[in-house]
Amino acid sequence: MTPAIILSDALGGQLINLCAAIMLLLGFAMLAQRRILSLINLFMLQGAVLFTSTVIVAYTTHQSHLYWSAGLTLTLKVIALPYILHRLIRKLSVKWDVETILNIPTTMLVGIALVVVAFNVAQPISQLSGTIMRATIGIALACVLLSFLMMITRSKAVPQVIAFLAMENGLFFAATSATYGMPMVVELGIALDVMVGMVIFGVFFFQIRQQFDSLDIRHMERIKEE
């Protein structure tokens, strides 16, 4: 073992931890954000962080297939999806997410509780995992749960979709941190899923708005069968 590699390993670990911290921070920021435009930007930023961390893992561990995953992340989550979302909200001309079901401070408190739960739950997995990123599994899980929480508390369709995509980010992060990424086939499949999901949501938005003149999904309660 040459000192250079050891140094690189240690530095890599540090950098990944930094990325993980930023991911978590962004997760909370999204939870607190009410403006849709900022939400999309935060989502893009989260994608960029995810890309950086994947590249670092790929570089320090010499897992060449992770570069592919990183490339996918970059094209899909940093470029394609934010672009589509921007276009969508321009077309739909929605800027504000007026109200959430829970108010923001309460949501943040619940979020903190979730992070504690996530760390607690992730502990045995981290001990099993032999990767250099094992400390970040808890954070990845926390990201997933925070996005889930966001999906529950938002009442408009667009933020919900962003939350859904952010949850996928968290899952991806969890996968890279626990096992250096999933097999390529699975990743490709998920990327395709996200793409298709996006298209469907796009169609769906317009349909909802046509039906109810609003993107408020609470209107959907009306279509429940009595």
Next chain:
Amino acid sequence: MSRLALIDWVLITALIWLALGIAGVFLAHRFTVISRVLFPLGAINSLVLAILSLVGLVSEMQELILPIGLPGLPFHLRLDALTSFFLFLLGAASAGISIYAAGYFRKSQSSVLGLQCLLYHAFLASMSFVLLANDGYAFMVAWETMALSSFFLVTAEHRHPEIRRAGYLYLLIAHIGSVAILLSFGLMAGSTGDYTFDAMRQFADGAFWRTTAFLLALVGFGAKAGILPLHVWLPEAHPAAPSPVSAMMSGVMLKTAIYGLLRVGFDLLHAHTWWWGLLLLLVGLATALFGVVFSAVQTDMKRLLAYSSIENIGLITLGMGLTLIFRAFGMTGFASLALTATLYHCLNHAFFKSLLFLSTGSVLHATGERNLGKLGGLIHQMPWVAWLALIGVLASAGLPPLNGFVSEWLLLQSFLFTPEVPHGYLNMLLPVFAAAIALIAALAGFTMVKFFGVVFLGQPREEKLAQARDASRLSRLGLLWLAAGCVLLGLMPNVIVSLLDPVMQLLIGFGRQLDARPENWLFLAPFYEERASYSPIIFFCGIVAMTLVSWLAVRRYFHSRAKRVPPWDCGFPLQTGRMQDTSEGYSQPIRRIFSPFFKRTRQHPSPFDAEPRYLSIVEDPFWYWLYLPVAWIVEQGTRVVDFLQRGRIAIYLLYSFATLITLLVLTRG
């Protein structure tokens, strides 16, 4: 290029059907091409399949593995004698039905014609895949394709709520059946995890599991065949479907269920338990009796035929049960006699019931009426349909020299051998079944007299019937083919019986039970000629000679010229068409005698009513005994679950969220 084996050719015919169907979608707007080219081509393809399967009956068993489907789960196909026999049934009957359909859809300008062409041919192809399948996976795929394509054919006119209802009922019961079949396959494959039929043949778990597998198969295939109490979809779905489709479903699709039961019971499970046979006899008897009594009181001609199909399926089940009993006691000769009667009846029913359904299709097409109370006297307007339907009616009533008689006679003959069964109670019980079969045959005759008499004879009951036109040429050809089948199957029993021999070898391991040697071509005799024998040709010649003699005698000795009078007016001058005997009136004694079978609602007008209305509705009591209670239980159950359904996405998400957290915490602990 290596020569293609027989099974490859059979496979190619199935693929041609699929190709014809897909062509129909692409030519959806060229109606004449679909009806004039695609359907007749399908009929020719059916004929080819029938010929190929005749070769298949006498050649060696062939197997084929198709590398399609899921990875590691290829389709196994096998062409053996049993498959060949049912493929023959499919090909021969569908040839007539397809050519009829070409004429039936001739005038159709509807944009769904292309889709119907696809579904119809997919239905045919899936049936041949059901018969060819040699593993549970391929079988289920084909079985479900069959159920779905026929469902969409039934609901072709989905704008009528009652047709949607019929289709839903059909799909529901088909699914219950599929689940039962799947479970049965699962049980048989359970010990090895291998779903090929070859592996299932080795299934040797205890008697309990074998019985469970058999009972599940009985429920599953019974649901498709219309065995009591899963018969309720038949009288709903058959009238809803277009007539060629009803003919196909009743004539052929029900037989695939019989095939399935034979395959699982005899081939895969090697049934040797006598009480399975008794069970089949009991359900078969109940089904047949129920079917015939209900068909006798129907007032809708297609429902009448649907109930009559239930009756025939009951008879076939009776035959299978008897075969099982004989086989369980090692009496292989008698077993193969009973099985011959069963399979023969399958073939006969495919012909005469298709013929009758197609005739009702022509009547419906010409008059727009299904209600027997509004038909009558159509033999003058539609002589072709009427005379060909007469052949179907006579065959269905089991009269010699037509085909229905041969199989019923063979079935009764095999019941006459039951005193040799070495089991005391069965010995006492089995003659009762034989007597019941005689009763059923008589009632079937009654029903058929009613059907033919009310539709074709007498005077027209409505004005518009005078405008009815006979079937088109292609349709006539289809009817003629099926009628010729009824006659030939009746006149050449020895040929058919010797063709069935390989099936007996396969399922029973014993053939040549009937005295059907080539040198004895004139007489059909089970075992001993001294005991009973039947020669349809001599009988036929006798009938022709008698008719000729009486006709000549009448011509010679009748003193004055013949004059034409209105039929059925009893010589009473003021009689109108509405005063003739009706189907309700004719079947009134049956309604009286078998009243415990029915759930009746009646409303008699008072004698002083200025506008009297008579109402009599006969309903299936199984609705009230079985289906409505089950539906009620399901509904109550869903009410309990209903409070979870709040219709808010946030709440649904919360459910998954809570589940996720709980699971995470649980795995942590």
